[in-house]
Amino acid sequence: MANKPSIPKGTRDFLPKQSLKRQFIFDTAKSVFQLYGYKPIETPAMENLDTLTGKYGEEGDKLIYKILNNGDFLSKANEGDLGAKNSIKVATQISDRALRYDLTVPFARFVVQNQNELNFPFKRYQIQPVWRADRPQRGRYREFYQCDVDVIGSDSLLNEAELLCIVSDVFDKLGLSDINIRLNNRKILSGIANATGLGEYFSEMTVAIDKLDKIGADGVREEMIKRGLPPAGVKKALDHISRRANADNLLRMLSSSLTGEQEGQKGIDEMRKTLKALPPNVRKKVEIDLTLARGLNYYTGAIIEVGHEKFPSSICGGGRYDDLTGIFGLKNMSGVGVSFGADRIYDLMEELDLFPTSLKAASDVLFINFGETESLECMQLAGKLRADGYSAEVYPDAAKMQKQMKYADACGYRFVILLGSEELSVGKANVKDMTSGDQSSVELRDLNIFVFDKLNPDD
Amino acid sequence: MANKPSIPKGTRDFLPKQSLKRQFIFDTAKSVFQLYGYKPIETPAMENLDTLTGKYGEEGDKLIYKILNNGDFLSKANEGDLGAKNSIKVATQISDRALRYDLTVPFARFVVQNQNELNFPFKRYQIQPVWRADRPQRGRYREFYQCDVDVIGSDSLLNEAELLCIVSDVFDKLGLSDINIRLNNRKILSGIANATGLGEYFSEMTVAIDKLDKIGADGVREEMIKRGLPPAGVKKALDHISRRANADNLLRMLSSSLTGEQEGQKGIDEMRKTLKALPPNVRKKVEIDLTLARGLNYYTGAIIEVGHEKFPSSICGGGRYDDLTGIFGLKNMSGVGVSFGADRIYDLMEELDLFPTSLKAASDVLFINFGETESLECMQLAGKLRADGYSAEVYPDAAKMQKQMKYADACGYRFVILLGSEELSVGKANVKDMTSGDQSSVELRDLNIFVFDKLNPDD
Numbered sequence: 001m002a003n004k005p006s007i008p009k010g011t012r013d014f015l016p017k018q019s020l021k022r023q024f025i026f027d028t029a030k031s032v033f034q035l036y037g038y039k040p041i042e043t044p045a046m047e048n049l050d051t052l053t054g055k056y057g058e059e060g061d062k063l064i065y066k067i068l069n070n071g072d073f074l075s076k077a078n079e080g081d082l083g084a085k086n087s088i089k090v091a092t093q094i095s096d097r098a099l100r101y102d103l104t105v106p107f108a109r110f111v112v113q114n115q116n117e118l119n120f121p122f123k124r125y126q127i128q129p130v131w132r133a134d135r136p137q138r139g140r141y142r143e144f145y146q147c148d149v150d151v152i153g154s155d156s157l158l159n160e161a162e163l164l165c166i167v168s169d170v171f172d173k174l175g176l177s178d179i180n181i182r183l184n185n186r187k188i189l190s191g192i193a194n195a196t197g198l199g200e201y202f203s204e205m206t207v208a209i210d211k212l213d214k215i216g217a218d219g220v221r222e223e224m225i226k227r228g229l230p231p232a233g234v235k236k237a238l239d240h241i242s243r244r245a246n247a248d249n250l251l252r253m254l255s256s257s258l259t260g261e262q263e264g265q266k267g268i269d270e271m272r273k274t275l276k277a278l279p280p281n282v283r284k285k286v287e288i289d290l291t292l293a294r295g296l297n298y299y300t301g302a303i304i305e306v307g308h309e310k311f312p313s314s315i316c317g318g319g320r321y322d323d324l325t326g327i328f329g330l331k332n333m334s335g336v337g338v339s340f341g342a343d344r345i346y347d348l349m350e351e352l353d354l355f356p357t358s359l360k361a362a363s364d365v366l367f368i369n370f371g372e373t374e375s376l377e378c379m380q381l382a383g384k385l386r387a388d389g390y391s392a393e394v395y396p397d398a399a400k401m402q403k404q405m406k407y408a409d410a411c412g413y414r415f416v417i418l419l420g421s422e423e424l425s426v427g428k429a430n431v432k433d434m435t436s437g438d439q440s441s442v443e444l445r446d447l448n449i450f451v452f453d454k455l456n457p458d459d
Numbered sequence: 460m461a462n463k464p465s466i467p468k469g470t471r472d473f474l475p476k477q478s479l480k481r482q483f484i485f486d487t488a489k490s491v492f493q494l495y496g497y498k499p500i501e502t503p504a505m506e507n508l509d510t511l512t513g514k515y516g517e518e519g520d521k522l523i524y525k526i527l528n529n530g531d532f533l534s535k536a537n538e539g540d541l542g543a544k545n546s547i548k549v550a551t552q553i554s555d556r557a558l559r560y561d562l563t564v565p566f567a568r569f570v571v572q573n574q575n576e577l578n579f580p581f582k583r584y585q586i587q588p589v590w591r592a593d594r595p596q597r598g599r600y601r602e603f604y605q606c607d608v609d610v611i612g613s614d615s616l617l618n619e620a621e622l623l624c625i626v627s628d629v630f631d632k633l634g635l636s637d638i639n640i641r642l643n644n645r646k647i648l649s650g651i652a653n654a655t656g657l658g659e660y661f662s663e664m665t666v667a668i669d670k671l672d673k674i675g676a677d678g679v680r681e682e683m684i685k686r687g688l689p690p691a692g693v694k695k696a697l698d699h700i701s702r703r704a705n706a707d708n709l710l711r712m713l714s715s716s717l718t719g720e721q722e723g724q725k726g727i728d729e730m731r732k733t734l735k736a737l738p739p740n741v742r743k744k745v746e747i748d749l750t751l752a753r754g755l756n757y758y759t760g761a762i763i764e765v766g767h768e769k770f771p772s773s774i775c776g777g778g779r780y781d782d783l784t785g786i787f788g789l790k791n792m793s794g795v796g797v798s799f800g801a802d803r804i805y806d807l808m809e810e811l812d813l814f815p816t817s818l819k820a821a822s823d824v825l826f827i828n829f830g831e832t833e834s835l836e837c838m839q840l841a842g843k844l845r846a847d848g849y850s851a852e853v854y855p856d857a858a859k860m861q862k863q864m865k866y867a868d869a870c871g872y873r874f875v876i877l878l879g880s881e882e883l884s885v886g887k888a889n890v891k892d893m894t895s896g897d898q899s900s901v902e903l904r905d906l907n908i909f910v911f912d913k914l915n916p917d918d
Contacts, residue, residue: 005568005787008505008556013569015576016498016583023499035845037822037852039475040482044602045504045558045588046467046524065505068525068554070592074544082541085533095527097467099504109464110472117474119869121855124475129504133529143503156855158834165842277835279842328464363496375617376736383624383738386494393496396580396615410578 010134010142020359025174025342025349026127026147032169033125033149036162041124043106045131046097053098055105055327063132066095099131103148103339104298104324111152112328120153120333127342139313139347150318150337152325157270159336160302160320161277167306167316167338168282174345175354179315181285182305184292185271186319188254191264192240192290195257197233204229205237209293217242241290247275250288270301298324304338311348316340362411363391364451370420371398378419381429381447388448390455408434415451419444469593469601479818484633484801484808485586485606491628492584492608495621500583502565504590505556512557514564514786522591525554558590562607562798563757563783570611571787579612579792586801598772598806609777609796611784616729618795619761619779620736626765626775626797627741633804634813638774640741641748641764644730645778647713648752650723651699654716656692663688664696668752676701700749706734709747729760757783763797770807775799821870822850824910828857829879837878840888840906847907849914867893874910878903 052064073094081089100106103126127147151159171179193202208223224234251268258264294303301320318338325333349355367378375394382392395404408416418430431440442450512520532553540548559565562585586606610618630638652661667682683693710727717723753762760779777797784792808814826837834853841851854863867875877889890899901909
């Protein structure tokens with residue numbers, strides 16, 4: 001293989017600098033999840049194909065990566081289908097497994113399969129990659145991480161409030177305090193549909209509304225009419241959802257226009273209770289947005305979407321689902337959750353330069369290698385630094401000084417320590433602070449203290 | 460789908476308790492890697508199929524999971540091969556991508572592909588899952604994590620010494636100080652082969668020796684003879700490798716019996732230098748074992764294997780490879796690395812009960828839910844506890860007290876806080892310490908201090 005190697009389209013290598021920033025996002029999210037009592041789980045990358053098919057709609061099914069059965073996979077394939085080159089039929093004959101498409105369906109499967117070992121309400125977080133055979137484009141990948149947090153087995157609205165607090169806390173810790181959280185409730189949308197004669201078209205209505213950002217109000221109206229929704233109802237429904245007011249007034253107006261709509265009133269009540277349970281610092285970030293629909297049909301109550309003025313699409317979203325585990329045979333397991341878009345958050349934080357400068361790929365200390373005797377001494381000193389928690393390395397080869405200094409510079413070490421035979425004979429090292437450029441002669445036994453003092457100037 | 464859902468054979472769900480223990484192993488390893496200046500990278504789960512095929516031997520190739528091309532994949536398949544149901548030929552026509560089989564080949568690909576953005580010597584660690592279509596059995600999975608640490612672009616033996624220090628430190632921090640590290644050098648084995656007339660059979664010899672643990676010395680002898688190696692040479696070679704003595708004596712004996720064997724002498728010298736660079740606490744764990752061969756043909760120098768008397772197979776291993784990137788077109792990039800067997804380490808630590816008791820799934824504090832008013836108050840108090848770094852939850856539903864206490868017990872909370880309307884009216888909460896069983900009445904404003912004092916009894 002003489003060609004330069006490559007990786008599949010839509011996938012990425014992460015270099016150290018990128019990996020460290022990604023770890024920072026995940027670790028920050030985890031630390032908040034844990035404060036709220038959420039527990040980590042992991043599910044396999046491969047699920048049985050029939051666990052995934054039929055859960056993401058027809059378009060979704062096409063984007064699932066199927067894994068070829070091993071061994072003589074064609075022996076089980078139907079000869080007629082093979083002869084006719086019927087890829088769709090043959091696929092299910094030669095593939096029993098697939099890569100997970102999201103973390104939600106595997107979570108539902110997990111809860112049903114492990115229900116006897118879980119304590120409900122079960123609060124879990126899960127940070128793992130998912131795969132979609134989507135057309136790759138800017139910001140859309142075929143392998144990307146999801147970072148989901150859900151509570152299942154409780155229909156209390158305190159869960160919605162708690163998740164909104166988690167969203168607020170995670171973004172605060174990432175330096176993104178200026179997010180906006182949009183909140184809606186599918187029951188309110190359902191009430192609006194019923195009150196405007198669109199009840200039987202509820203699903204079409206939400207799918208159309210979900211496109212509002214992309215195609216505008218006129219586009220949504222056209223699409224609804226094209227799909228056969230009665231124009232008068234469409235107009236009324238769009239009037240409802242386009243209302244703007246502060247939360248109290250909006251909910252009061254809605255309540256009076258949806259008189260007699262039980263489902264809608266329930267949604268309004270849920271929204272009120274959720275907002276009431278929020279502490280002020282979170283409450284101020286949340287606004288009701290009746291145009292928020294979220295296409296996914298499994299949502300039954302609250303729907304949540306998080307945005308930032310500097311980013312074109314949502315960076316976090318979720319909602320309440322009353323029966324996700326039903327497809328796997330476990331009824332009455334209401335859940336609610338949000339998913340953080342780690343890749344988008346990464347892009348946004350890069351753009352706003354929000355990653356802490358302390359996130360660095362290089363170690364605190366690099367010892368220059370002057371040869372075997374000196375380097376063995378340096379290995380010991382490096383060990384002592386590490387024992388105190390400082391990262392330290394000895395350049396492995398006695399390369400030319402210029403090469404070693406160039407390496408130190410490129411990697412971004414804070415200190416470079418020169419310990420040649422002369423320095424060694426007097427028990428002192430020459431320490432160069434790469435930030436200030438200062439050079440100091442330091443007794444070998446004082447090296448740890450010297451590094452500590454320099455790294456903790458305020459103590 | 461009415462059947463209970465399942466996951467593919469050889470894969471696993473990880474419940475919170477398991478996930479937390481796995482995280483502990485990974486975090487511990489990471490913290491040590493970082494102290495030694497190793498940097499994280501990530502590569503995609505999917506590689507191009509031709510990046511992987513031919514790198515793991517014929518048997519390995521069969522165990523690679525191939526991903527079915529999306530869309531009308533059969534359109535590119537050869538009709539003759541389809542008609543003949545030739546699975547091997549058709550596989551490469553309908554699959555362009557595959558799941559990574561290990562982290563080593565993707566790392567070599569990564570180094571070549573990203574060489575212009577890396578500073579050499581490049582020290583990386585990588586903790587990601589790999590997939591193999593192996594027959595599942597106890598301790599062998601189809602999806603498992605590898606935890607690799609390598610330095611590439613330097614042939615200094617300080618790297619070998621550093622990696623042995625890392626191995627020692629990681630296992631020390633995991634509570635496994637009583638590991639044994641076996642060290643050998645492929646050049647010494649090569650010298651022995653040359654000196655005993657087995658030079659042209661070197662690969663067969665190492666493959667046979669690699670099975671010593673499983674089939675014993677007689678089995679190895681038989682296998683070598685069956686493979687056509689001259690019996691006189693086989694006897695001599697086995698005499699060589701079965702020698703036991705302290706390192707100095709062993710290397711001296713070897714050196715005199717391999718007089719004139721340049722390669723073998725180089726191996727002896729490498730071994731001496733590596734051992735000399737080790738600090739005493741690491742040195743005492745390392746023994747030379749000339750029977751250590753490791754089947755993988757890409758090793759060219761040191762080979763390392765780590766064991767524990769309570770575990771039947773190795774828990775970590777690696778070695779020096781002089782030309783791994785050569786297959787992707789980049790020559791002269793010597794590397795050395797070790798891979799930690801996270802799943803085996805997990806099993807061993809479970810068996811020895813080594814996971815810290817502080818690794819717990821539950822939060823510090825659970826507030827019992829007495830109804831809407833009380834629970835909103837509890838939400839605020841929980842927020843204050845979290846602000847000080849304590850994990851705290853409010854039970855989301857005003858369920859029966861018995862149910863809530865049962866949940867608290869099952870999950871293992873340290874404190875359960877009862878704040879009913881009566882307690883609320885006097886501004887005091889009833890705090891139950893679940894460890895001691897003690898109940899205390901605590902002023903609401905003193906809650907954080909109370910929790911701090913209880914959790915830090917020595918301060």
